[in-house]
Amino acid sequence: MAATSACVETPPSTDMSFKKALAVASPLTLHIVAECPVTKARACDLKLPHCVVSTPVFMPVGTQGTMKGITADQLDALGCQICLGNTYHLGMRPGPDLIEKANGLHGFMNWKNNLLTDSGGFQMVSLVELSEVTEEGVTFKSPYDGKTILLSPEKSIAIQNSLGSDIMMQLDDVVSSTVTGPRVEEAMQRSIRWLDRCIAANSNPHKQNLFAIIQGGLNAGLRKTCLDEMTKRDVPGFAIGGLSGGEEKDDFWRMVTLSTDHLPREKPRYLMGVGYAVDLVVCVALGCDMFDCVFPTRTARFGSALVPWGSLQVKHKQYAKDFKPIDPDCRCPTCKRHSRAYLHALFKSDTAAMHHITIHNIAYQLNLMRSVRQSIVQGRFPDFIRAFMRRMFPSREQYPSWAVDALASVNITLE
Numbered sequence: 001m002a003a004t005s006a007c008v009e010t011p012p013s014t015d016m017s018f019k020k021a022l023a024v025a026s027p028l029t030l031h032i033v034a035e036c037p038v039t040k041a042r043a044c045d046l047k048l049p050h051c052v053v054s055t056p057v058f059m060p061v062g063t064q065g066t067m068k069g070i071t072a073d074q075l076d077a078l079g080c081q082i083c084l085g086n087t088y089h090l091g092m093r094p095g096p097d098l099i100e101k102a103n104g105l106h107g108f109m110n111w112k113n114n115l116l117t118d119s120g121g122f123q124m125v126s127l128v129e130l131s132e133v134t135e136e137g138v139t140f141k142s143p144y145d146g147k148t149i150l151l152s153p154e155k156s157i158a159i160q161n162s163l164g165s166d167i168m169m170q171l172d173d174v175v176s177s178t179v180t181g182p183r184v185e186e187a188m189q190r191s192i193r194w195l196d197r198c199i200a201a202n203s204n205p206h207k208q209n210l211f212a213i214i215q216g217g218l219n220a221g222l223r224k225t226c227l228d229e230m231t232k233r234d235v236p237g238f239a240i241g242g243l244s245g246g247e248e249k250d251d252f253w254r255m256v257t258l259s260t261d262h263l264p265r266e267k268p269r270y271l272m273g274v275g276y277a278v279d280l281v282v283c284v285a286l287g288c289d290m291f292d293c294v295f296p297t298r299t300a301r302f303g304s305a306l307v308p309w310g311s312l313q314v315k316h317k318q319y320a321k322d323f324k325p326i327d328p329d330c331r332c333p334t335c336k337r338h339s340r341a342y343l344h345a346l347f348k349s350d351t352a353a354m355h356h357i358t359i360h361n362i363a364y365q366l367n368l369m370r371s372v373r374q375s376i377v378q379g380r381f382p383d384f385i386r387a388f389m390r391r392m393f394p395s396r397e398q399y400p401s402w403a404v405d406a407l408a409s410v411n412i413t414l415e
Contacts, residue, residue, distance in 0.1 A: 026236040027166075028209045030268055031380055036381045040287030041408040042262055043376040046268055048166045049207060050106070050114045053081045055268070055289040056372050058280065058365040059116060060297065064089050065099075065109040068297055069358035072111045078332070078363050079370075081113050082166070084292050087159050088120035088151070096162035104164025114294075117165035119156045119198075121174045121213075133173060135190065157210075161203050169239065170198040172213040177245035177252075184217035187242075191215045192229045199233065211270060213241035214259055218251045227262040233375075237268040240288070244273035249402035253286065257409060260287030270349035277306065277368060281388055282406050284372055285381070296361035301354045303347050306364040308391050312340070314357065319344045332363035382412050389414055 029047040036042065046053040060067055060075065067075055075083065085105050090096070102108040121138070132139045137152030141224055156171040158328045171194050173187035195212050202210050212230045216222035230238065240259045243252050256271060263269050268289050274280065275293020283291070296306060303315040305326045312319075312326055325335035326343070334343075334356040347353035375384035385407065393399055395415065404414055 015293070025400050026209060028236040028268075030266060032265075032375045034379075036285075036376050037325045037379070038382050039285040039407075039412060040257075041284045041372075041381050042266070042287070042289070043373045044289060046289070048082070048114045048209070050112065050166055051113060052080055054370075054373060056280075056284045056369050056376075057082065057290055057294040058369045059277065059290060060084075060362050060365070061085050061292055061294045062109070064093075065105060067358070067362070069300060069355045070297075070362065072109055074333075074359060075362065076111075076113065078359070078366055080166075080362070080366060082116060083113070085109075085115055085117045085163060085165065085300070086120075087156060087169075088115050088122075088140075090117075090163060091120065091151075091159040092142060092149075096159045100162040100164075104162070105207070106164060111352040114166040115163075116162045116167040117163050117169065119160070119213075120151050120168040121156075121169075121172045133190075135193075137171070148208070151192040153263040154201040157198050157201040158203075161208065164204075165208060167209045167211055167237065168202070169211050170195045170213055172215055172241060174215075174219065174242065177243055177247040179217065184219060185222055186224050188215045188226050189215070190334055192226065195230060195233060195235075199235065209236040211235060211239050211268075213239045213272070214263075215242045215402060216255075217242055218247055218255060220255070221276040223255055223258055224262065227259060231262070235267075237270060238263050239270040239272050241272050243271070244279075244293075249400065250405070252410075253282065253402055253406040256283055256288065257286045263287075275365070277365075278392060278400065278403055280365075280368065281372060281385060282403050284376075285385065285407055285410050285412060296365050297358050300361045300373060303353070303357065305343075305357050307336055308388075310392060314340055314343045314353070315347050316344075326357075326360055327364075330360065330363065330367075334358050334360040334363075385412055386414060 008354050027049050031045040033043045033045055044055045046055055059082050065085060099105055099108045137150050140149050143148055153171040160168040172191040175183055175187045212235045216226045243255055260269055267310045270290035271283050271288040273293055274291045275295035280291055303313055306315055307327045319340040322340040324340055327335055340357055343353050343356060375381045389399060399414060
């Protein structure tokens with residue numbers, strides 16, 4: 001499908017407030033600490049209202065003001081500088097009014113570091129049977145009480161203003177990455193129009209950063225059109241959306257690198273919904289700074305612990321008498337205190353096992369990103385990638401072909 005070449009203009013009714021919003025200085029600064037001379041990877045300091053975030057960074061997902069299986073204090077102790085909240089679910093219950101009375105989501109969940117809230121748009125895909133999209137917004141049938149609710153760009157921003165997050169996401173028109181045809185272009189063009197409405201609706205531009213979300217599916221022409229239009233808006237940061245939804249990995253990485261090729265160097269780049277270790281490392285090489293995914297917490301609830309060689313299934317019988325920690329090289333509280341045998345036994349009778357594995361999995365993701373950053377700063381990122389892949393896969397023949405091709409595109413040849 002060919003991309004449209006028509007420019008999308010700001011609706012006249014929002015023009016003045018749109019320009020006024022853009023004139024406000026962003027409460028975000030990005031300092032590029034180091035750039036890999038071989039790949040597109042970079043290490044940055046992202047200054048946000050609550051603390052500085054060291055990138056590349058993985059952001060754990062706390063859908064309803066909490067990480068499942070871990071407390072805010074434990075998350076802070078692991079060194080987490082930013083985590084996520086879900087606008088749709090928090091907006092439904094307990095509701096923005098109550099959270100605003102608690103001094104925002106920071107006060108409500110007792111979290112002193114940064115928060116990013118999504119827009120609620122992803123629920124267009126995850127709750128597609130309960131939603132209908134029009135130019136006005138997304139009409140949802142509540143999964144809680146069956147009531148019909150309209151989530152417009154203005155309503156999404158109003159909820160996020162009440163939540164008080166450091167980074168807010170625009171409401172975008174989200175379609176599954178496997179969808180093709182006219183609906184993809186419709187969603188991309190609508191996302192541009194909705195971005196302007198979100199900018200105009202933001203009542204706290206001096207405190208809260210609004211990120212645009214690049215759409216366009218797997219169509220390079222549509223992605224480029226969206227990039228060209230959205231980068232005309234002087235928003236504090238950009239996200240790459242509409243991926244990690246079941247598309248082929250060859251298509252995935254090509255859309256990622258196309259996006260980073262055209263996103264501003266001086267703004268943060270957030271790849272949404274990516275959390276597998278190989279994906280994180282490869283997409284850092286392709287130029288991404290920020291990532292999020294429910295994967296490490298969700299997989300922990302099934303007894304799967306993340307390790308440098310893939311995953312370790314503590315429920316398996318082979319670990320019943322294994323007194324080593326999950327990962328002998330890991331210094332997280334779980335690995336310092338508990339054996340595989342203990343976790344194996346606990347998993348059969350107590351949900352505390354999920355708690356311990358969740359702590360380990362988040363620690364693994366955060367430590368992986370710290371190691372990636374350190375290798376970029378020290379000028380050895382290509383060597384880090386090669387060592388990472390050798391440990392993750394028993395043989396060169398098992399390297400995912402998409403990862404080999406993606407890394408080759410940024411001058412990394414795997415032995």
